[in-house]
Amino acid sequence: MDDSEALHLLWQRVGGRVRKAVGDAAFKSWLAPLRPVALHDDRAVLLASTAFLKDWVRNNYQQLLLREFQRDVPHIREIAIHVGLEAAGRGTAKEGVTAGEAGSDEAEAAAAPARAAEPAREDTAVEGLTGLLDAALTFDNFVVGKANELAYAAARRVADSDDVAFNPLFLYSGVGLGKTHLMQAIAWHIVRAKPGRRVMYLSAEKFMYQFIRAVRFKDTMAFKEQFRSVDVLMIDDLQFFTDKNSTQEEFFHTFNELVDRKHQVVISADRSPSDLDGMEERVRSRLGWGLVADIHPTDFELRVGILEQKLAMNADVHVPEDVLQFLAHRITSNVRELEGALKRVIAHHELMGREITLDLARDVLADLLRANSRKITIDEIQKKVAEHFSIKITEMSSSRRARAVARPRQVAMYLSKKLTTRSLPDIGRRFGNRDHTTVLHGVRKIEELIQSDSSLAEDVRLLEAALSN
Ligand SMILES: Nc1ncnc2c1ncn2[C@@H]1O[C@H](COP(=O)(O)OP(=O)(O)OP(=O)(O)O)[C@@H](O)[C@H]1O
Numbered sequence: 507m508d509d510s511e512a513l514h515l516l517w518q519r520v521g522g523r524v525r526k527a528v529g530d531a532a533f534k535s536w537l538a539p540l541r542p543v544a545l546h547d548d549r550a551v552l553l554a555s556t557a558f559l560k561d562w563v564r565n566n567y568q569q570l571l572l573r574e575f576q577r578d579v580p581h582i583r584e585i586a587i588h589v590g591l592e593a594a595g596r597g598t599a600k601e602g603v604t605a606g607e608a609g610s611d612e613a614e615a616a617a618a619p620a621r622a623a624e625p626a627r628e629d630t631a632v633e634g635l636t637g638l639l640d641a642a643l644t645f646d647n648f649v650v651g652k653a654n655e656l657a658y659a660a661a662r663r664v665a666d667s668d669d670v671a672f673n674p675l676f677l678y679s680g681v682g683l684g685k686t687h688l689m690q691a692i693a694w695h696i697v698r699a700k701p702g703r704r705v706m707y708l709s710a711e712k713f714m715y716q717f718i719r720a721v722r723f724k725d726t727m728a729f730k731e732q733f734r735s736v737d738v739l740m741i742d743d744l745q746f747f748t749d750k751n752s753t754q755e756e757f758f759h760t761f762n763e764l765v766d767r768k769h770q771v772v773i774s775a776d777r778s779p780s781d782l783d784g785m786e787e788r789v790r791s792r793l794g795w796g797l798v799a800d801i802h803p804t805d806f807e808l809r810v811g812i813l814e815q816k817l818a819m820n821a822d823v824h825v826p827e828d829v830l831q832f833l834a835h836r837i838t839s840n841v842r843e844l845e846g847a848l849k850r851v852i853a854h855h856e857l858m859g860r861e862i863t864l865d866l867a868r869d870v871l872a873d874l875l876r877a878n879s880r881k882i883t884i885d886e887i888q889k890k891v892a893e894h895f896s897i898k899i900t901e902m903s904s905s906r907r908a909r910a911v912a913r914p915r916q917v918a919m920y921l922s923k924k925l926t927t928r929s930l931p932d933i934g935r936r937f938g939n940r941d942h943t944t945v946l947h948g949v950r951k952i953e954e955l956i957q958s959d960s961s962l963a964e965d966v967r968l969l970e971a972a973l974s975n
Pocket residue numbers: 643647648649650654679680681682683684685686687688743776812815841842845
């Protein structure tokens with residue numbers, strides 16, 4: 507059996523397990539089109555037919571692929587995905603395609619993290635850097651807004667400063683709001699701007715895995731040495747250390763030693779140091795000694811900015827402004843999901859040839875939209891409508907029939923019918939125990955007026971947008 511045949515069989519085994527993990531549909535769309543092209547020492551190289559497919563796989567399946575490859579070939583440390591036409595052909599493509607040969611800017615970019623992730627090499631500044639760095643996660647690609655400006659400024663300071671800025675810098679936020687992006691941006695910046703500084707970036711999970719392995723192979727001295735000799739240590743997702751065990755103890759020693767020797771430490775987690783329940787009190791307190799910066803949930807402007815920036819990286823696709831705004835309005839949970847939504851819309855456009863419109867977005871994102879839709883309450887509607895028309899909230903249930911209060915009340919009834927799942931009698935009860943026919947009359951009246959009175963139509967549109975956001 508020659509090498510390419512062996513590789514093909516390996517890919518079949520790995521692919522079989524990946525298919526089970528992700529399901530048939532996702533496998534068929536994203537993973538089946540990949541071709542294995544080479545196995546170099548600790549690196550498996552896969553070829554994707556488009557930059558889009560490469561990005562998608564890298565963002566969504568790279569870790570899974572790595573795990574599954576490692577089950578057959580334990581020394582694999584990296585999955586490199588390059589762009590090349592061979593992927594469109596059948597069977598195994600030619601071996602040893604390098605980023606340069608694959609011949610696109612994308613492929614060049616993909617090569618960067620691979621180079622950076624390699625262990626110490628004479629011609630590189632990134633001695634000892636572990637973990638995969640994603641070429642897209644740089645400061646240039648990070649959009650700054652109110653929600654993340656403190657974390658961004660702190661990250662830049664750490665990356666720029668020749669000395670130790672804050673030690674540690676502790677970044678935290680909810681899921682998918684940019685912690686890893688900022689961590690990797692710091693790593694990239696130092697690696698590029700300060701050749702010679704040894705930066706180590708890895709997840710807490712990987713730290714634990716390496717420590718357990720070192721214990722098993724009685725190699726803890728080398729483990730300690732490896733971590734304690736770096737200039738900058740960055741550990742992502744620290745909340746992974748949930749139990750007070752020997753890994754946590756080892757981390758704490760490493761951390762203390764680095765901080766005492768004035769080497770920079772950067773940590774990220776999904777909660778603040780004081781909320782890291784599984785950590786010992788002394789560890790939690792020490793983690794808070796430097797600067798603790800959190801990233802807040804995004805606001806609408808920031809979401810639009812991020813979408814525009816992601817789109818600019820996908821240069822040849824045009825997404826109409828109304829679709830971008832729609833996504834920014836409706837996918838509010840986190841940036842990863844927002845980015846995923848944009849990618850899904852673009853994928854449908856690219857793979858199915860459908861024009862990008864609001865209808866397409868609604869259609870292909872139905873599940874995400876449902877998950878992101880907030881439950882709007884009648885209380886909120888009454889409050890917003892009263893504010894908008896400058897009337898007292900008590901007028902919503904009062905018996906006054908003057909138009910200045912009756913019309914806003916009808917608008918609130920209309921919105922309650924449209925934006926909540928409440929029945930007409932239910933709504934009536936919340937508006938001063940009115941009969942359901944009164945509610946129906948109000949709803950119909952507003953429906954009519956929306957057609958004939960443009961200023962009222964605009965009021966309703968604004969209120970609906972404010973309530974839905
Ligand atoms: N301000 C931003 N500008 C551009 N992209 C962003 C920004 N914030 C987040 N992203 C993007 O959102 C995605 C998720 O971000 P990231 O992985 O950094 O989140 P995280 O907070 O580390 O998530 P987790 O809690 O799952 O570890 C990434 O693709 C990242 O590039």
